[in-house]
Amino acid sequence: MSANRLYFIDAVRAFAILMMLQGHFIDTLLETSYRSHNYTAFKVWEYFRGITAPTFFTISGLIFSYLLIRAKQNGTIKKRMHKGIIRGLMLISIGYLLRAPIFEWLMGKFSNYFLVIDVLQCIGLSLILIVCIYKLTLKKTLLFSIIMLLLGLAIFITEPLYRYLELPEVPILISNYLSKANGSIFTIIPWFGYVAFGAFIATLFYRYVERPKFKTAIVSGFFVFGIALIFGSSEVLMRLYYALDISILKEVAYYNYLFTRLGNVLILFSLFYLAENYIKQPLILKIGQKTLSIYVIHFIIIYGSFTGLGLHQLIGKTLEPWQAVIGAVLFLSVVCFISFYYAKTNEFVYSNLQKIIDKIKKYTR
Secondary structure: OOHHHHHHHHHHHHHHHHHHHHHHHHHHHEOHHHOOOOOHHHHHHHHHHHHHHHHHHHHHHHHHHHHHHHHHHHOOHHHHHHHHHHHHHHHHHHHHHHOOOHHHHHOOOOOHHHHOOOHHHHHHHHHHHHHHHHHHOOOOHHHHHHHHHHHHHHHHHOHHHHOOOOOOOOOHHHHOOOOOOOOOOOOHHHHHHHHHHHHHHHHHHHHHOOOOOHHHHHHHHHHHHHHHHHHHHHHHHHHHHHHHOOHHHHHHHHOOHHHHHHHHHHHHHHHHHHOHHHOOOHHHHHHHHOHHHHHHHHHHHHHOOOOOOOHHHHOOOOEOHHHHHHHHHHHHHHHHHHHHHHOOOHHHHHHHHHHHHHHHHHHHO
């Protein structure tokens, strides 16, 4: 991907991670009485917060799949697939580690909360799934593109089937990836659907990005399809229900948050890609490269990973709206500062982890 394309990707990643940070801060610390739709500001904040996770998952699927497909062209596909598996496993491990109540364990207290699935485990597993699917498609980009599109559609359309899924007979370590019954924040379904759509978009970039009018076409396509999904997807689903008499289509249409959020994501993509010449700022690029360290640092500060002492425990839901807004700005600044000057880039972490794994393999042969 050329440099100007990377700015678009990093800008969206930077936006998504900053929105996630402020969303977690305000949600954790805003006083309960202000959490009402009677307040316009809260309604607007809640709406935009709802876009954050879909954006994060979709852009993750886009950039990972694009680099995976490009690796075939560069002759480094095996290395990229191996790297993808390692990255996925690392994200899953970090996700569990951030929820590890070490001090409680030392005191002999154990609970299933440690096994709750959050965004890192979900993205990690998604990356592994993408690698597996790409390998099963025999590394044929067109087939991979079609499968990812159909998979995304299937996951979204069948959402009523697993909306309240409970798997009491399945080990909790596995069931938490599929069911929210035990407190999981994110589950692989439906969230892998956004990753799948991101992977499909990646194939469009791969196939057409060098064409002269690609940018105009993709920006227009993102915007038109985004508007259509937000305002027309429910009607289309109902028309299909009347035509095919498949009840699940009606259920999806009546609770159509997945397709509408995808529409929001596509509009964001169109705006960021259109404005890429104005967002080529080193700060934005740096934030986009530091998403993992930013996420880890913010999680520790807010939720008190390892120690059990974070802003959630120390302050709780006590802040007035003006305090929450100012606090969120300061929080973002502090987390980014720590990440910029005291943490390494995602690529540095991945490369050194790979070196450690290679050394372990060397000594175990």
